[in-house]
Amino acid sequence: MEELTGTILAGESFEPIRGRLVVEDGRIEAVEETDTSSDDIVLPAFVNAHTHIGDSVAKEAAVGLSLDEAVAPPNSRKHRRLAAADRDDLVAAMRRTLRYMRQTGTVSCLDFRENGVYGARALRDAAEPVAVDPFIFGSDDPAVLDVADGYGASGANDNEFSTQRAACTERGVPFAIHAGEPDATDIHPALDLDPDLLVHMVHAEREHLDRVASQSVPIAVCPRANTVLGVGDAPLRSLLDHTTVALGTDNVMLNSPSMFREMADAAKRFDVTDREVLRMATTAGAEIAGLDCGVIEPGRRAALVVLDGASNNLADSVDPVASVVRRASALDVKRVIG
Template sequence: MEELSGTVLAGESFEPVRGRVVVEGGRIDAVEETNTASTDIVVPAFVNAHTHLGDSVAKEAAVGLSLDEAVAPPDSLKHRRLAAADRAELVSSMRRTLRFMRRTGTVSTLDFRESGTAGARALREAAEGVGVDPFIFGSDEPSVLDVADGYGASGANDDDFAAERAACEERGRPFAIHAGEPDASDIHPALDLDPDLLVHMVHAADEHLERVAAESVPVAVCPRANEVLGVGTPPVRELLDHTTVALGSDNVMLNPPSMLREMAYAAKRFDVSSREVLRMATAAGAEIADLDCGVIEPGRRAALVVFDGDSDNLAGTDDPVRAVVRRATALDVDRVLV
């Protein structure tokens, strides 16, 4: 049995509780209010709702490029660099990124993995022993579902993904697709595929929001990456008013996959509360992939981040939720428990 004491951001509301989390057998046994001298802040570990970890071989290589030049299949800089990388380089680069994610509090990532079955296997290898569990949305052919957890489509304007969607339906696997990143033209076609997850939705209009709500389709937003690529700003407030919204960091070549940076950006850029942002970075991504984490409550998997509330950066803050979302950095992470 293990106990983590301090201010616990407990339950779906992340209500601060002065007390402790009791962990036994890898699961949360209890959340107890009790007197404690600890200044630690205990929060659910983060779930990054959208990454492209293969881009770890090309960090900062796309500076100044447009969306198509940087990442569009099949001939963008990203795809050229992926084709040129040998397997050992790819696995090593992805492993280093996963280690960075773990150190900054992320324990799972919903990754769109290029290169079919071979790409999915490479990510499985990269994740061995790191402590970050990738939920892999594979690519290329339906047979990738032999290895991947679901299928990740590039966009409904790029190809006909009916066979891949049918394969997901047959196997009971989720189907995710990029939509509304450069413009709105692919949003309705993406929704016609009955997806389990839409990614980006930068150009979602009222007609799309109404359909997303009616069909209960969750969305992963990646506002920092959208900013870097100059494609616009997702309507985060409006999306939250219509569906489940999770936070992702997108391409590693564009930004480090730090949920701390992503939360701070979202909290300061959009009309959202700190609690909404924290949920986007934890419980929402976990719900989308049916992961047993994202909330601190009895019975859940013990996936927790402990921040040093007495660090030079966090000491003296009035609101622990705002402190974690808007102010915390990797230097404030004292421990990640999985």
Template sequence: METVSGTILAGQSFDPVQGRVVIKEGQIERIEETATDSTDIILPAFVNAHTHLGDSVAKEAAVGLSLEEAVAPPDSLKHRRLAAADQAEFVAAMRRTLRFMQRTGTVSCLDFRESGLAGARALREAATGVPLNPFIFGSGPSSVLDVADGYGASGANDGEFTDQRAACRRREVPFAIHAGEPDATDIHPALDLEPDLLVHMVHAAEPHLQRVAAQSVPIAVCPRANTVLDVGTPPIRDLLDHTTVALGTDNVMLNPPSMFREMAYTIRQFDVTAREVLRMATTAGAQIAGLDCGILAPGRQAALIVLDGASDNLAGTTDPVEAVVRRATELDIKDVHM
């Protein structure tokens, strides 16, 4: 039995509770409301809802490039770098990124893994020994589902994905697809595939939002990456009003996969509350992937972050939820439980 004490951001609403989290065999046994001298802040570990970890071999290589030049398949700088990477270098680079994510409070990430079966196997190898379990959306032929947890399509304008969609249904695993990043032309075709997850939706308009709500399709948004690639900004307020929205960091070549940075950017640039942003960074991604984390409640996985509330950065804050979303950084982390 283990206990962690402080201000606990508990349940779906993240209501601050003074007390302690009691952990037994990796699960939250109970949350006890009680007086404590601890100034620590305890929150759920993050679930990064959209990453491209293969880009770890090309950090900053795409600075100043357009979306097409940087990441579009099959001939962008990214795909040339992926094709040229030595396998050992490729695995080592992804493992470093996974370690960074784990140390900075991320328990899982929903990764779009390029390079078919070989790419999915490389990420499985990279995650060996790292206490962060990536949820792999594979690519290429349907046989990638022998290794991957689901299928991640590049976009409806890039090819035909009906076979992969059908294979996901047979295996009862999720099908995800990029949509509405460079423009809106691929959104309706993506929705025609009845996906389990849409990524980006920067150019979503009301007709798209109505279909999203009718089909109950969750969306992963990556606002920092969209800004770097100059494709626009997702209508996050409108998206939240229609469906579940989760937060991701997208390409490692563009931005470090820091959920603290993503939250701070999102709260300042969009019409959202701190609780909505924290939910996007934790609960929403976990729900999409069917993970037993993203919320501090009895019976859930004890995946949590302990922040030093007395740090030079956080001392004196009056609202722990606002402080976590707007102010906290990796330097404030006291411990990470996975």
């Protein structure tokens, strides 16, 4: 049994509780109010809802490029770099990224892994010695589902994905697809595939949002990547008003996979509350992937981040939730548990 003390951001509302959190056999046993002198802040560990970890072999390779030049299949800078990468180098680069993610409080990520079965197996190998469990959305042939956890489509304007959608339905695994990133033309076709997850939705309009709500499709948004690629800003307030929205960092070649940076960007640039942003970074991604984490309550998996609330950065904050979302960084992380 282990006891953590300090300010605990408990439940789905992240209510700050001064007290203790008891962990036993990897589960949260109790959350109790009690006197404590600890300045620690305990929050749910992050679930990064959209990554492309294969891009770890090409950090900053897309600086100054457009969306098509940077990442569009099959001839973008990204895809040329992936095709040329030695497997050992690819695995080593992805492993370093996963280790960084762990250091910055992330315990799982929903990764769109390129290169079919080969790519999915490479990510499995990269993750094996690291305490970050990627939920892999595979690509190419439906046979990738023998290795991956679901299928991740590039976009409805890129190809015809009904065979992959049917394979996911048959196996009972999720089908995800990029939509509404460069423009709105691929959103309705993506929704026609009855996806389990949409990614980006930068150019979503009312007609799309109505369909999203009626089909109960969650959305992963990646504000920093959208900014870097110059495609615009997702209508985050409207998305949240219609469905579950989770936060992702997207391509490693564009941004570091730091959920602290992604939260701060979202909180400061969009019409959202700090609690909504923290939920997007924790609970929402866990729900989409069916993970038993993202909320601090008895019975849940003890996947937790412990921050030093007395650090030079966080000391004197008047609101622990706002402090976590808007100010905290990797330097404030004392421990990542679970």
